[in-house]
Each structure stands twice: as C-alpha cells, then as structure tokens.
Amino acid sequence: MTGRSRRATRRVLLHHPSNPVPVGAGAPVSVQSMTITRTADHEATLQQVYALAGAGADIVRCTCNDDAAAEGLARVVPRSPVPIVADIHFQHRLALAALEAGVSCLRLNPGNIRKPHHIKTVAAEAGDRGVPIRIGVNAGSLDPDIEARFGITPEALVASAERELAYFAEVGFDDVKISVKASDVRLMVDSYRLLADTVDAPLHLGVTEAGPPPGGLIKATAGIASLLLDGIGDTIRYSLTADPVEEARAGRQLLEALGLRDRSGTDLIACPSCGRAEIDVIKVAGDAMAAFAERQLPVQVAVMGCVVNGPGEARSADLGIAAGRRRGHLFIRGQVVRVVPEDEMVAALVEEAEKLVEQGVDARLAAADAGAAAEAEADRAALLADQGDDANASEARVELIRQHTRAG
Numbered sequence: 001m002t003g004r005s006r007r008a009t010r011r012v013l014l015h016h017p018s019n020p021v022p023v024g025a026g027a028p029v030s031v032q033s034m035t036i037t038r039t040a041d042h043e044a045t046l047q048q049v050y051a052l053a054g055a056g057a058d059i060v061r062c063t064c065n066d067d068a069a070a071e072g073l074a075r076v077v078p079r080s081p082v083p084i085v086a087d088i089h090f091q092h093r094l095a096l097a098a099l100e101a102g103v104s105c106l107r108l109n110p111g112n113i114r115k116p117h118h119i120k121t122v123a124a125e126a127g128d129r130g131v132p133i134r135i136g137v138n139a140g141s142l143d144p145d146i147e148a149r150f151g152i153t154p155e156a157l158v159a160s161a162e163r164e165l166a167y168f169a170e171v172g173f174d175d176v177k178i179s180v181k182a183s184d185v186r187l188m189v190d191s192y193r194l195l196a197d198t199v200d201a202p203l204h205l206g207v208t209e210a211g212p213p214p215g216g217l218i219k220a221t222a223g224i225a226s227l228l229l230d231g232i233g234d235t236i237r238y239s240l241t242a243d244p245v246e247e248a249r250a251g252r253q254l255l256e257a258l259g260l261r262d263r264s265g266t267d268l269i270a271c272p273s274c275g276r277a278e279i280d281v282i283k284v285a286g287d288a289m290a291a292f293a294e295r296q297l298p299v300q301v302a303v304m305g306c307v308v309n310g311p312g313e314a315r316s317a318d319l320g321i322a323a324g325r326r327r328g329h330l331f332i333r334g335q336v337v338r339v340v341p342e343d344e345m346v347a348a349l350v351e352e353a354e355k356l357v358e359q360g361v362d363a364r365l366a367a368a369d370a371g372a373a374a375e376a377e378a379d380r381a382a383l384l385a386d387q388g389d390d391a392n393a394s395e396a397r398v399e400l401i402r403q404h405t406r407a408g
Contacts, residue, residue, distance in 0.1 A: 007232050033060060051245050071101075110143065120171045183210065206223075207222075263300070269301070270304070319331065
C-alpha cells in the first residue's frame with residue numbers, strides 16, 4: 001500500500017460461528033453493504049445476504065424498523081454466512097429486540113435516538129452480550145442542539161459521536177466503532193480526519209447518499225480512498241442508489257486496487273489506444289472483461305493494442321496479450337510465450353489464465369512455445385519499420401508548435 005501506515009485503533013470483533021470479522025487494530029479493512037429487502041421477508045433477505053457475501057461483503061447490515069423485521073432477523077442470523085448488523089433508528093426497543101435475535105452488531109444513529117436513558121439501556125445490554133455498536137453519525141440527521149451550536153461541520157459530527165461515547169462510558173461500554181458520514185465529500189473527509197485525531201475507536205467509512213453510478217462511484221471512491229491512503233479507516237461501505245451487490249463489488253475492488261486486500265477476482269488493465277493500435281482495443285477489452293466475469297481468477301490481465309510497447313508497458317501484469325500484424329502476442333510477466341491468431345486472442349488469454357492459476361508462473365514460462373519470442377520480435381520490428389517510432393506524429397506537431405512560437 002502507498003500512503004501512510006494504518007492508524008492504530010482498538011479492536012472490535014463481530015462474532016459469527018464460522019466467520020467472525022475483526023475490525024481495527026490492524027485487521028484487514030472489511031467491506032460492508034446493506035440489504036434492501038424487507039427484513040420481515042427472511043427468505044428474500046437471506047438470498048440477498050448470500051449474494052452480497054458472494055460479491056465480497058464481509059459484513060451485511062439489515063434494517064430493523066419494526067417488530068416483524070426483528071422477528072425476521074431471528075430467522076436470518078442463524079443462516080447467514082457473514083455477521084449481521086441491525087440498523088436501528090428512532091426506537092431503542094428495536095435495538096433490544098435485535099439483540100434478542102442474535103445480531104453481531106448494532107448501528108445506532110445518535111441523531112434520532114436521543115434520550116440518554118434509552119441509549120444507556122441499549123449499551124448496557126449490548127455489553128452484557130458482547131455485541132459491539134457502531135455510532136452512525138450522519139450530517140443530515142444531527143441533534144438539533146449540536147447543529148445549532150456548530151452548524152453542519154466536522155466539529156458537529158465529531159461532537160455528536162463524542163456525546164454518544166460519553167453515554168456509553170457511563171455504563172462501562174466501549175466496544176465501539178464510529179462513522180461520521182456526509183453526502184458532501186469534503187465534509188466527510190474532514191470529519192473523519194478530525195475524528196481520527198480525537199478517538200482511538202475503529203472507523204467505518206462511507207459517503208452517504210452518494211447516488212447512482214457512475215457519479216456515486218466517483219464520489220464514494222474520492223472520499224473513501226482519500227482516507228484509506230491516509231491510513232484512516234477499518235471498514236467501508238459504498239452507499240449507492242443501485243443493486244447493493246454493486247456496493248460490495250466496488251468496495252472489494254477498491255481495497256484490492258489499494259493493496260489492502262488480496263486479489264479475489266480478475267483485475268483487467270488495458271491501454272487507452274493510440275495511433276499504433278492494431279485492433280479495436282475497447283472491443284477486445286470488453287470481450288475479455290465479459291469472459292473473465294464468469295470466472296473467479298485472482299490474476300491481473302492486460303489487453304494492449306500493439307506489440308511495440310505492449311508487453312513492456314504491461315510487464316507487471318500476471319499475463320496479457322498484445323495485437324500486431326493480425327496476431328496476438330500472449331505474454332506472462334512481460335515475456336512472450338505464445339503467438340495466436342487475432343480472432344483467438346480472448347480465448348487464448350482465458351485459457352492461459354486458468355493454467356497460470358493452476359500451475360504457477362514458473363511452470364507456464366517453462367511451457368512457452370519455442371520460437372514465440374522470436375516471432376514476436378519480428379512482428380515488433382516490422383511494425384516499427386512501417387510506422388516509425390512516432391506513430392502519433394507527436395514530434396512533428398511539436399516542431400510545428402516551435403515554428404509558430406518562433407514566428408510570433
């Protein structure tokens with residue numbers, strides 16, 4: 001990972017019979033999402049929980065907004081493959097009911113459960129059961145008195161969290177993680193930075209109400225990634241107006257891109273194309289992405305438009321393919337191992353990826369076709385002879401600019 005080292009925090013453990021999830025104190029950053037089913041419909045909710053877990057969610061949150069939802073949780077929790085968090089608003093008695101249902105964590109919004117004795121009752125019961133609580137502060141639902149004092153500012157969001165922590169402390173409860181979410185990215189980032197300097201609890205990151213993709217993805221990534229690269233953040237959620245499976249996938253992909261989690265699926269990289277490209281890079285990359293989407297292969301794959309620079313520029317990829325003279329040069333870690341017809345490029349890439357995962361890099365390099373490297377070099381030399389070193393005529397344009405500048 002680039003950036004600062006992870007912020008030191010206390011650890012919170014979300015209990016689960018077969019898949020407990022630690023949060024904070026150096027544990028891997030976890031991915032969360034939330035079901036959008038009615039929790040009372042426990043079968044539909046379970047189906048979505050499994051879909052989210054399959055897409056990369058380590059933790060799933062379900063609403064507990066009425067008595068029927070609490071009863072649904074009692075049926076969901078024992079069959080869930082991951083820890084379940086109960087989302088509580090307004091009614092503290094539903095938090096107590098969720099604890100009876102056996103949830104692994106509660107999320108309380110201090111902006112809408114404000115009576116101190118209710119908050120302390122829930123914290124005491126959670127403490128007796130060893131269930132952590134997330135203090136979920138939201139810029140859109142601050143305590144009126146806090147908002148009147150501070151406005152909608154980082155100081156207000158942190159003050160809300162601190163007030164809740166003080167109530168918890170009165171009953172000896174400190175098994176806490178905290179979020180201070182906002183839909184404004186700058187407010188969100190500044191709030192978390194201030195909070196990180198104020199408490200030692202693990203932090204749950206998110207840009208709330210980020211909206212539908214692609215804009216929502218951009219906003220959420222801007223906020224979450226900025227903080228993770230600062231070493232801030234222990235668990236994350238993309239709050240998208242979309243199928244929640246997209247949230248889980250986005251969260252997992254972000255952590256893998258930042259080097260915070262091991263790769264679980266295919267990371268496809270591709271050149272943006274240029275005047276040297278021998279194929280429709282966009283189409284081939286799209287075909288490759290579709291082919292790899294059906295498989296869970298933890299490899300980085302490159303699709304490059306030409307053989308002149310392709311293998312060299314993508315040498316850090318596990319494997320890739322570059323097009324030239326109606327053929328594809330298949331390479332592993334920058335070394336060409338096979339030359340295939342252009343119309344077989346994607347199929348060859350998928351086949352080699354499967355073998356690479358099964359056999360390893362050394363074995364696949366040892367199985368390289370004899371003469372493949374020489375064929376590739378011949379194609380490269382021929383294209384350089386045809387196109388020259390400057391396929392985009394950049395230097396000619398630079399010279400024209402210099403001429404106009406001198407004339408002026």
